[in-house]
Amino acid sequence: MSKLLMTRRRFLASTGCSVAAAPLMTPMAFAQAPWDTRLIVLILRGAMDGLDVVRPVGDPHLAAARPTLAAGDGLPLDGFFTLHPALAPLHPLWAKGELGFAHATSTPYRDKRSHFDGQDLLEAGTGFDVKTGALRDGWLNRMLQAVPGIEADTAYAIGREDLLMLAGGAPVANWSPGTRLELSPQARRLIELVYEEHPIYQAAVLEALDLTEQIAASEAAATESDEDEDMAAMMEASSGNAAHLQMAEFAAQRLRGDTRIAAFSLSGWDTHGNQASGLPKALKQLAETIELLRVGLGPLWGKTGILAMTEFGRTVRENGSRGTDHGTGGLMLMAGGALRGGKVYGRWPGLEEAALYDRRDLMPTEDVRAYAARAMEGLFGLSGTVLSESVFPGLDMSQAPRLVL
Amino acid sequence: MSFIPEIAAIRFGYGLSPRHPAPASPEAMVEALQADDSMARAFPIGSMAETYADFQYLSDLKKAELDGDKTAKRKYRNWRGQNRRDHARMLRHTIARALDAPDALRERLTRFWADHFTVRGKGVSQRMVQRFVEDAIRPNITAPFSEMLKAAVTHPMMLIYLDQDKSIGPGSPVAERNAKKGRRRGLNENLAREVLELHTLGVGGAYSQADVRQLAELMAGMTLNLREGVRFEPKRGEPGAEEVLGQSYGGREPKLEDIHAALDAIALHPDTAAHLARKLAVHFVSDTPPPALVEALRLRYTETGGNLGAVTEALLSHPEAWGPLAKIKQPFDFVTSALRALGVTGSQLAALDRKATLRIIIRPMGLMGQEWERPNGPDGWPEDGEHWLTPQGLAVRINWAMSAGRVDGLDLPDPRDLVETALGSQAGERLLFAAKAAESRAEGVGIVLASPAFQRR
Structure with missing residues (x-):
């Protein structure tokens, strides 16, 4: 075994599913979540070009709108759509019904096509009637607020950034893989003392102290599971220590414990120029992330749903620099053994100019929030009322299909 | 509320320092902005001419390689190494300026406007980022906004x-x-x-x-x-x-x-005046700034045709700018102000090598959530405190504070002195007690720098 692999494995063991077996656990780790199913939400920042990822080759207008991008062979899906070759590693999941898509979908965001506003709205899960600056909590958090018995580690926002989607009144954990905090007992007491006067700071620092203690405890216990070994092998085979792999790995390990929901984001989708070289890089990361989650979750994969959402789609027509500009209708990807994959959902609006939004973008025919609502309805047994009133206020989800087996 | 020297240093600079007195008055701070930019000369960043020379060198190298020059690959590797070392040096010089500047308002304004006009580089353009700041932002922090706008928007990096x-x-x-x-x-x-x-x-x-x-x-x-x-x-x-x-x-x-x-x-559009007035107040004073302050800035912007020197003066002379410290430092501010409070000199910092720069500054800042020159998009770094006040962000700040002694050549101060020089009357009784009660000098220093009082600006 290489030295590098040893280091990786040590790290894997340190955050492994052995958390529950570790003797020094804080009570938090024994909490019972209200359900056994798992939900992972990935935000694809930068606006993924859905028309290139799941290509409507059956539409007669595609080739003219995208002379260079539509060239080249995709992988077969349902005859009308093909899959971008860079997602080949996920293609076997399609046949198993563990990979699916919703096309021509979007949030209610329209017209200004700003990444930042689009992402804020996607994560807030509201309509456009709410002023963007006023979006203080996110839809995943409001979902948690509607469920009794949520513990701090039921949901994890993973990565260095705060995810608006999980921000709000319900407790959530927030962690960036690899963070350590080692303090002498005296230093810890004094830190707690000086933080006592500042409640907002105190909550964050206590959570940090708890989390690092848990991780240190499981590191001391350091047993390894089969999933850990498989994941270690995968991480060795792919691009090493990249952030997306670390986040996927951490998510899988937490989800094998008491955590039920994990969310993080992947960037690199803003393909204004030379998309044929830029998009495959982002898709490779997405494929690696989903594969690592699948392997890492092992038998839990059958209870898992992954939703990958982006702020909006991109222009139907290729631009002058062999890329695409900010658009409207886009694509959601779904994966996991709990979902009804093997299908491209959504009513296809067509690509002829008159059918486009603003004569330039794919016309959205279903709200992306409706798919997310259906997934949560199926995974967590939430009622339509909670979903369309509290989680996504004002959402009409009546036309969206059932997504969970 | 009116001018308070300690607040001036912390809110409008990079904090208090054993090496510099706190600012004397808003007028003195504004006057210093008009004076010669000695920090830029002491710690140079380089010019776009060097970038153009780089492009020329690389394109010549490519031709030579195609012509069969066997040394071209090695030369390219050397160039890449130099590129990386230079990039780290630019960060050190940026921080060194903030350590040696008697009042660091010029440095703070430069960072603020550089973030307003966020750019990102990669590969060859990596060293262009700070040169962009040097060309388009720094000389214009007291100019009419239109000058900065034109310089930034028509700059090669942008x-x-x-x-x-x-x-x-x-x-x-x-x-x-x-x-x-x-x-x-x-x-x-x-x-x-x-x-x-x-x-x-x-x-x-x-x-x-x-x-x-x-x-x-x-x-x-x-x-x-x-x-x-x-x-x-x-x-x-x-x-x-x-x-x-x-x-x-x-x-x-x-x-x-x-x-x-x-x-x-x-x-000169009225919405530009309103947008910039609010953004300045949010950055320097509070995530939810007093409306009277925002209005005063907007008005001064409008009256002066967007003169940024006049707007800055309006900010410093407004009573609402002197309330209690309400912002959390971003990781760059935290690391820089901690080094300044510890009395690290600009030349000490500039003398670090790339490895030490990575270990002491670049990697920890990244783990705190602010990877140097890598904001998520052109909207720059988030302003709201919630964004920075995360468990892992604080964990890394605490860890960094506890090992501040690893800065080469630094003699750690007595924590009882540090709490005075770094925070003055902002410390609070518990922190004064904790600074005394720590088991070691390093832990005492760590607790002072990791304290909530030191996270604020």
Whole structure:
């Protein structure tokens, strides 16, 4: 075994599913979540070009709108759509019904096509009637607020950034893989003392102290599971220590414990120029992330749903620099053994100019929030009322299909 | 409320220091902005001329390699190594300026406006980021905003970052010629959109998609040559006049002056005044700034034609600017102010090598959530405290504080002195007690720097 692999494995063991077996656990780790199913939400920042990822080759207008991008062979899906070759590693999941898509979908965001506003709205899960600056909590958090018995580690926002989607009144954990905090007992007491006067700071620092203690405890216990070994092998085979792999790995390990929901984001989708070289890089990361989650979750994969959402789609027509500009209708990807994959959902609006939004973008025919609502309805047994009133206020989800087996 | 020296140093600079007295008055701070920029001379960043020379060198190297020069690969590796070392040096010099500046308002304003005009580099353009700041931002922090806007928006780094170099007027001769050859290169809206959404009117401003499109057509033709810099190619420009925010520009042969004229007008738009006034108040004073302060800044901006020196003076002289410290330091501010409080000198910091820079500054800052020069997008780093006040962010700050002694050549101060020099009356009784009660000098220093009081500005 290489030295590098040893280091990786040590790290894997340190955050492994052995958390529950570790003797020094804080009570938090024994909490019972209200359900056994798992939900992972990935935000694809930068606006993924859905028309290139799941290509409507059956539409007669595609080739003219995208002379260079539509060239080249995709992988077969349902005859009308093909899959971008860079997602080949996920293609076997399609046949198993563990990979699916919703096309021509979007949030209610329209017209200004700003990444930042689009992402804020996607994560807030509201309509456009709410002023963007006023979006203080996110839809995943409001979902948690509607469920009794949520513990701090039921949901994890993973990565260095705060995810608006999980921000709000319900407790959530927030962690960036690899963070350590080692303090002498005296230093810890004094830190707690000086933080006592500042409640907002105190909550964050206590959570940090708890989390690092848990991780240190499981590191001391350091047993390894089969999933850990498989994941270690995968991480060795792919691009090493990249952030997306670390986040996927951490998510899988937490989800094998008491955590039920994990969310993080992947960037690199803003393909204004030379998309044929830029998009495959982002898709490779997405494929690696989903594969690592699948392997890492092992038998839990059958209870898992992954939703990958982006702020909006991109222009139907290729631009002058062999890329695409900010658009409207886009694509959601779904994966996991709990979902009804093997299908491209959504009513296809067509690509002829008159059918486009603003004569330039794919016309959205279903709200992306409706798919997310259906997934949560199926995974967590939430009622339509909670979903369309509290989680996504004002959402009409009546036309969206059932997504969970 | 009125001027308080300690608050002035912490809110409008990089904090208190055993090496510098706190600022004496708002007038003295404003006056210092007009004085000679000695910090820039002491810790140079370099100029775009060096960047152009780099591009020339690399392109010559490529030719040599194609001609069979066996040493080309090795030379390229050497160049890459030098590029990385220079990049780390630019960060050290940026921080060194903030350590040695008697009052660091110039440094803070430079960082603020650099973030307002966020750019990102990669590979060859990595060293352009701070040169962009040096060219377009730093000399203009007290100039009319239109000067900074024009300098930033027409800078090679910005053109590369927001794809302007790829934009061609759809009705231009170049587009026509390309079409005949079967190549499709056309308009790219990216820069025009960010100018309106981020740099000037703001996302809530009174502009439409049509304004974005028209501004993009007006700016088509502005491109760059990597050995000379920005230039305007009329043949790439869009023929005919463009109407942006109700005013018509161009119409004859497309030229750079039309773009300047539009930017001059956009800089004076009332929504630009309101957007910038609020952004300044949010950055320096509070995530939810007092409306009277924002209004005073907006008014001064409007009265003075967007004079940033006058607006800065209005900020410092407003009573609402002197309330209790309400912001959390971003990781760059935290690390820099901690080094300043510890008495690290600019030359000490500048003398670190790349490895030490990575270990002491770049990696910890990244783990705190602020990777140097890598904000998520052109909107720069988030302002709201919640964004920075995360468990892992604080964990890394605490860890960093506890091992501050690893800065080479630094003698750790007595924590009882540090709490005085770093925070003065802002410390609070518990922290004064904790600084005394720590088991070791390093832990005492760590607790002072990790304390909530030191996270605020």
